[in-house]
Amino acid sequence: MAQASTPTVDLAEEFMERRTPIQRVQSVLHRYPYISPLVVLVFAIVVFTLINSRFLLPGNLSFLTQQAVVIGSLAIAQTLIILTAGIDLSIGAIMVFAQMMMANFAVSTTASNVLPIAGQNPALSILLGIIAAVLAGAVNGFLIVKFNLPPFIVTLGTLSIFGALTLILFKARTIQGPEIPDLLKWLGNTIEIGSFKLMYGVILMLVMFAIFAYILRNTAWGRHIYAVGDDPGAAELSGINTRRVLFSVYMVAGLIMGISAWIYIGRVGSASPNADPLINLDTITAVVIGGTSLFGGRGTMIGTLIGTFIIIVVENGLALAGLDQAYRVLAVGILVILAVAMDQWIRKVKA
Amino acid sequence: MSVTPVLQGSNLVKTFGRVVGLDGANIELYPGEVLAVVGDNGAGKSTMIKCFSGAHSPDEGEMFVNGDSVNFKSTQDARSAGIETVFQTLAVAPALDISENLFLGREVRKQGFLGSVLRMLDKKRMRTEAADHLRNLGIGTVQNITQAVETLSGGQRQAVAVARAATFGSKVIILDEPTAALGVNESARVLQLIKDLRDRGMPVILISHNMPQVFEVADRIHVQRLGKRAAVVTPQSHAMNEVVAIMTGALTVPEADQALGPVRVAA
Numbered sequence: 001m002a003q004a005s006t007p008t009v010d011l012a013e014e015f016m017e018r019r020t021p022i023q024r025v026q027s028v029l030h031r032y033p034y035i036s037p038l039v040v041l042v043f044a045i046v047v048f049t050l051i052n053s054r055f056l057l058p059g060n061l062s063f064l065t066q067q068a069v070v071i072g073s074l075a076i077a078q079t080l081i082i083l084t085a086g087i088d089l090s091i092g093a094i095m096v097f098a099q100m101m102m103a104n105f106a107v108s109t110t111a112s113n114v115l116p117i118a119g120q121n122p123a124l125s126i127l128l129g130i131i132a133a134v135l136a137g138a139v140n141g142f143l144i145v146k147f148n149l150p151p152f153i154v155t156l157g158t159l160s161i162f163g164a165l166t167l168i169l170f171k172a173r174t175i176q177g178p179e180i181p182d183l184l185k186w187l188g189n190t191i192e193i194g195s196f197k198l199m200y201g202v203i204l205m206l207v208m209f210a211i212f213a214y215i216l217r218n219t220a221w222g223r224h225i226y227a228v229g230d231d232p233g234a235a236e237l238s239g240i241n242t243r244r245v246l247f248s249v250y251m252v253a254g255l256i257m258g259i260s261a262w263i264y265i266g267r268v269g270s271a272s273p274n275a276d277p278l279i280n281l282d283t284i285t286a287v288v289i290g291g292t293s294l295f296g297g298r299g300t301m302i303g304t305l306i307g308t309f310i311i312i313v314v315e316n317g318l319a320l321a322g323l324d325q326a327y328r329v330l331a332v333g334i335l336v337i338l339a340v341a342m343d344q345w346i347r348k349v350k351a
Numbered sequence: 352m353s354v355t356p357v358l359q360g361s362n363l364v365k366t367f368g369r370v371v372g373l374d375g376a377n378i379e380l381y382p383g384e385v386l387a388v389v390g391d392n393g394a395g396k397s398t399m400i401k402c403f404s405g406a407h408s409p410d411e412g413e414m415f416v417n418g419d420s421v422n423f424k425s426t427q428d429a430r431s432a433g434i435e436t437v438f439q440t441l442a443v444a445p446a447l448d449i450s451e452n453l454f455l456g457r458e459v460r461k462q463g464f465l466g467s468v469l470r471m472l473d474k475k476r477m478r479t480e481a482a483d484h485l486r487n488l489g490i491g492t493v494q495n496i497t498q499a500v501e502t503l504s505g506g507q508r509q510a511v512a513v514a515r516a517a518t519f520g521s522k523v524i525i526l527d528e529p530t531a532a533l534g535v536n537e538s539a540r541v542l543q544l545i546k547d548l549r550d551r552g553m554p555v556i557l558i559s560h561n562m563p564q565v566f567e568v569a570d571r572i573h574v575q576r577l578g579k580r581a582a583v584v585t586p587q588s589h590a591m592n593e594v595v596a597i598m599t600g601a602l603t604v605p606e607a608d609q610a611l612g613p614v615r616v617a618a
Contacts, residue, residue: 219470220458227444237442239427239456297446
């Protein structure tokens with residue numbers, strides 16, 4: 001093999017030179033998919049501050065972080081699942097189920113139709129709620145992996161199932177704050193930094209973001225999630241046990257939903273079976289706006305964190321600007337479509 | 352002549368519903384040789400290879416590695432038995448980079464606490480090793496080892512897949528149509544790679560439609576027809592048109608004229 005191999009390299013470099021500025025932008029965005037949401041977030045913050053200077057007041061910023069905390073932590077679970085090219089519509093239902101489980105175990109007089117529970121140790125109650133969520137996630141994972149059912153359908157089913165179970169098991173009763181032991185509400189406590197109030201739950205959410213960002217980037221399991229979402233057939237042939245990866249992702253997502261349930265009780269101060277029915281869609285919106293591809297295999301945790309704050313900032317900023325709720329919904333809708341269009345464009349990149 | 356085959360399949364049967372992929376196929380791969388597997392479309396070449404790589408499990412028949420009976424339940428099983436396969440549909444993850452693809456499924460973790468408790472991958476080491484492997488294999492056209500595989504050309508992706516097999520295969524390397532998507536120069540490089548592997552004593556199974564390439568590198572040619580072995584010949588004993596005739600059933604070769612035993616003395 002005596003032929004010179006240098007011309008190939010030169011040719012490649014020449015191609016690099018030949019790229020237009022737009023192609024360069026495209027390839028940078030391909031490498032760092034969270035840049036565009038970050039630009040949107042910064043832009044939104046600047047605009048809303050110009051419109052209403054109250055936007056940047058510490059009080060409003062504390063409120064923003066608290067608004068973001070439940071969507072954000074649930075969006076971590078949603079990110080893991082969407083990275084595998086799945087989707088989870090049952091995220092909110094499972095979170096509410098776990099939350100009602102925690103509260104009903106911990107209160108002194110039982111509110112359950114079926115279970116003779118109540119008066120349990122608060123720590124045990126939280127643990128049981130989290131275990132319930134992990135099992136619920138495992139049910140999703142089992143149905144998807146074992147019977148090869150599409151995640152959309154499975155979680156559409158479990159959305160109804162866990163919603164109904166919550167009502168059947170725990171009556172349709174909201175458990176009010178005073179009945180709930182302090183430990184369950186502990187994450188609602190705040191640290192005061194000047195007049196900025198940092199909620200414990202927000203810290204926990206940020207820690208979870210950091211942990212899962214680390215796991216996705218730096219562990220074999222994390223890299224396998226990308227491989228499975230990207231091309232399950234190729235991942236399987238590469239020797240990855242794709243079923244095990246998928247199942248474990250849904251279980252871990254359940255764990256995050258359980259922790260989110262605890263955060264939710266802290267945030268709201270009570271436990272209601274009718275809490276936030278639209279939170280599923282909010283988490284999907286946050287993930288998509290954050291640059292994660294619905295087709296799987298691409299996306300980042302930091303992007304999801306940014307996406308969560310984009311939703312909250314737009315909502316809050318438009319409210320402060322005196323606009324109606326409907327405009328906030330409109331704006332988020334436009335953002336979602338832009339984000340997906342952007343994703344499609346970025347995927348066409350050639351380096 | 353009682354050399355134990357490195358890889359042997361005996362009476363393999365595999366059906367997909369009503370479609371018969373393998374109908375009692377036999378195959379032997381001897382130490383240090385390049386065995387080409389040729390056959391018409393649907394002759395069961397890829398099916399047989401998928402049995403050896405753990406992607407399918409045969410309905411009937413037995414497989415042996417170095418004379419020991421094996422039963423692969425997954426590709427992971429085959430890999431731990433030392434069999435590496437480059438599939439026709441490239442088994443690479445497009446969004447992951449070159450080094451991650453090379454180490455996909457057998458990632459290297461860091462030493463000590465970071466690796467054992469925090470499960471942190473040693474990306475730096477994997478990148479260095481990946482770059483070394485690619486260079487050793489003469490695949491130097493890749494500029495950046497941290498480039499996502501989806502940004503590579505078809506030939507470069509193929510090179511990554513071949514490099515992975517060559518890096519980790521300890522007993523057998525199976526290449527399913529490795530040059531189908533490649534240009535002339537890249538094909539030549541892959542053929543050279545196959546010869547290099549054989550010179551290092553590594554047995555190779557090459558599935559190909561390209562007769563000139565088969566005749567260039569193969570020690571023996573296994574002709575598959577209708578899910579069975581039609582004949583095994585050598586590039587010396589038969590000409591290209593004769594091999595094609597065997598493929599189509601126009602020519603049958605008596606067993607005495609076949610090359611069923613090893614023709615190459617292992618180094």
